[in-house]
Amino acid sequence: MTGPDPSSLIHDLLTGSAPFALIARDDATVELLTGTVVDVELLADIPLVDADGLPREVLALVPFRQVRERGFVCHDDGAPLRCLVIDKRMPLPRAEVLASLPATPVALEGAGFDIGDEAYADIVRRVIADEIGRGEGANFVIRRDFVAGVDADPREAALTWFRALLEHEKGAYWTFAVVTPGHVAVGASPEAHVSARDGIVTMNPISGTFRHPQGGATAETLAEFLRSTKETEELFMVVDEELKMMSAVCSDGGRITGPHLKEMSRLTHTEYMLRGRSTLDPRDILRETMFAPTVTGSPMQNACTVIARYETTPRGYYSGVAALFTPNGATEGPTHDLDAPILIRTAYLVDGRLRVPVGATLVRHSDPYGEVGETHGKAAGVLGAIGAIPRDAAPAADPDADPDAPVAPRRPLAEDPAIAELLASRNDRLAPFWMNPQDPDGSGPFAGRTALVVDAEDRFTTMLAHQLRHLGLDARIVHWSEATPAEVDAADLVVAGPGPGDPRDDASDRISAMHHVVSRRLFRRAPLLAVCLSHQILADQLGIDLAPLAQPHQGLQKSVDVFGEDASIGFYNTFTARVAPGTTERGITFGSVTAVAEPTDAVSNLPAGDRDIPVDVAADPVTGDVYALRGERFSSVQGHLESILSRDGMRTLERLIAAAL
Structure with a gap:
């Protein structure tokens, strides 16, 4: 018995009107998916079961506007969360599908970028100066679109482009064509955003883009790219951002492996793999990981705000995902596996207009x-x-080569010894904590105590909470807008978290709320650890000057002295607390501290001598930039001890918590 005839199936797709998807996920097979289209409003509405409660397979195109489900802003174009409810899946031989697809090139009219080169370069300058330079985030992805008119049948254009991508693009995670009423999407995405299979969640941050020179890439040209500080730090920053997501959905936080090379026809990228365990519904995993920092920026919430500020048109499906939910036969836990590549390197055809959105980090x-x-x-x-x-x-071709000699296949660049050594050397800078197996067991030096982590809109707090649990603390995260005085008072330790923005911004409700959290713990002499933005807020309340840095320290790794120990720490700050060079200690008096909240009666009634306490200062001996503070029942740090860039993060975190407790 023979299988379905690909030629006949492709003919039916060309001449019919039913929706379909073609997906190539390996070198041998193309999957043809057919079914019915259902548009839904929320990820929770994706119809994973039928009327009888039986699981079914669904391919969902998730637009960027779904970030609204996380409370983030966007230009809302009404792009539907489109679901192809699959009634038939047919695996077809790739070679036979390729031979059956149309090959006549599709003509384009009026092709070009919607934003000119000079205008885009000006946007880059403004984002660096006005957003990164003001502490709004570490990196941002701003897009522009290549657009053209297409006078061709949409189904024929889709299948023609799909064939071309199968034939000429290599290294894609998914090569796909999705044709639904009024909308065509054809692409070769290099990047799996998130997958979940048998309880294992995987994310695949890719960053750093090496454009192959004319004639192809060589080990020499690639090595120069791999030595770039900008490209290296760009990848580390997106790994940090995706570890935030992994720590939110995985009980074991997420372990990183890599780096690897992703080689494609014109481009080569660097990538890591992150893996962890989760029992969440795959729709919840998708919601908590919307969307990849490689196509938005970090921290995520502020990145969406910056995107809305600089992109004047909606994104549509660009930077969203194509999410395939497949029943896995489980009777307990998640009933579906998830495979969700990012919608990048994708051409969209709507109403005779081609659009290829692209962005730079x-x-x-x-x-x-x-x-x-x-x-x-x-x-x-x-x-x-x-x-x-x-x-x-x-x-x-080599003119001296024997024309009759067999042509050896080109060795992947990653197998070149010098390239492999350059890639491996990147891990020398990283925190071993995130590269080793992780599973907090409740033991640790601070077992039996509680920690409240106050989130100031940077989900580094999820990584912090994961590390606190490894140290034995029962850690819980609360958003700054929901942190009640009773909760703040009840915790054995409060960790005031990092966040974007200017710590001196009195008009910000978020900054004001974090001032209240810090001052409440400070005046009650209740254990407090303040991180990054909150460290600056604490310094401000202790009467230490704040100042913007001449150059932002976004994604910068530094070796600093933290109270007598050298520590390699990752920094993501635009502002700093600053003392006179050489300062190692200061004295403060609770009654004279500038703070949002008044001292408690218990504190203000203390004798004057009991209200005077020393503060230890760890600062740069030349600039006076303050790296850490500690005093009676409090400590703080400017860097991110939870970052993969903090090689000595766990040791330093334990020391600072011990001081606060």
């Missing part, structure tokens, strides 16, 4: 024209593959 080191070039390279990866622009020429 803007960091403190970004060169405006370099980021312009990156958007050209990413657009070319799709446009070249589908034949919309000329494809790269093959490397020139």
Whole structure:
């Protein structure tokens, strides 16, 4: 008995009107999915069961506007959360599908970027100066669109482009075509955003883009790229951001492996893999991980605000995901596995208009024209593959080579010893905590005590809470807007968390609330650990000056002296507390501290001598920038001890908590 005839099936797709999806996830097979289309409002509404309660398979196109489910802002274009409820899945031989697909190039009219090169370079400058430079975040992804008119049947265009991507693009995680009423999406996404299978959640942060020179990449040209500080730190920052998500959905926080190379036809990327265990519904996993920092920025909430400020049009499905929910036969726990690539390197066709959105990750080191070039390279990866622009020429043949000799397959660049050594050396800088197996068991030096982590809108708090549990603390996270005085008073330890913005911004409700949390613990002499933004707030209340840095320390690793021990720590700050160079201690008096809350009666009634307490200061001996503070029942740190950049993070965190307790 033979299987379905791919040629006949492709003919039916071309001439029919039913929705379908074609997905290639390996080198041998193309999956044809057919069914009915249902548009829903929320991720929780994705119809994973039928009327009888039986599980069913669903392919969902999740637009960027779903970030509203997390309370984040966006330009809301009403793009539907579109679900293809699958009634039939047919695996087909890739070679036979390829031979059956149309191959005549699709003509484009009026092709070009909607934002010119100079205008985009100006956006890059403004984001670096006005957003990263004011402490609004570590990195942001701002997009522009390559657009053109298409006078062709949408189904034929979709299948033609799908064939071209199968034939000419390599290294994609998914190559796909999804055709539904009024909308076509065809792409070759290099990046799996999140997957969940048998209780194991995997995320795949990819960052750093090496555009192959004419004739192809070589180990020498790639090595120069891998030595770039900007590209290295860009990858570390997105790994940190995705570890925040992993710590929110996985009981064991997430373990990183890598780095690896993702080699494609025109581009090569660097990537890590993150894995952890979770029992959450896959729709909840998807919600908690919306969306990848590689296409938005960090911290996530503020990144969405910055995107809305600089992108004047909605994103549609760009930076969303294609999420395939497949029944796994489980009777307990999640009933579906999840496979969800990011919707990038994707061409959209709606009402005769082609749109290929592309973005660049803007960091403190970004060169405006370099980021312009990156958007050209990413657009070319799709446009070249589908034949919309000329494809790269093959490397020139060796004139002295024997023309009759068999051609050996090109060795992957990652197998070159020098490249492998460069990749491996990146891990020398990273925290071993996140590279080792993790499973907090409730033991640890602070077992039996509680910690309340106050989230100031940077989900580094999820990583902090995970580390606190490893130290034995029963840690719980509460948003700054929901932290009641009773909760703040009841915890054995309060961790006032990091967040974006200027610690001196009196008009910000969030900054004001964090001042209240810090001062309440400070005046009650209740154990407090203040991190980054909250460290600055604490310093302000202790009468220490605050100042903006000349150059933001976003994603910067430094070795600093923290009360007599050298520590390698990752910094994500634009502002700093600053003392006179050489200062190692200060004296403060509770009655004279500038604070949002008044001292408690118990404190204000103390004799004057009992209200005077010493404060130890760990600061840069040259600049006076304050790295840490400690005093009676409090300590603070400017850096992020939870970051993968904090190689000595756990040791330093334990020391500071011990001081506070």
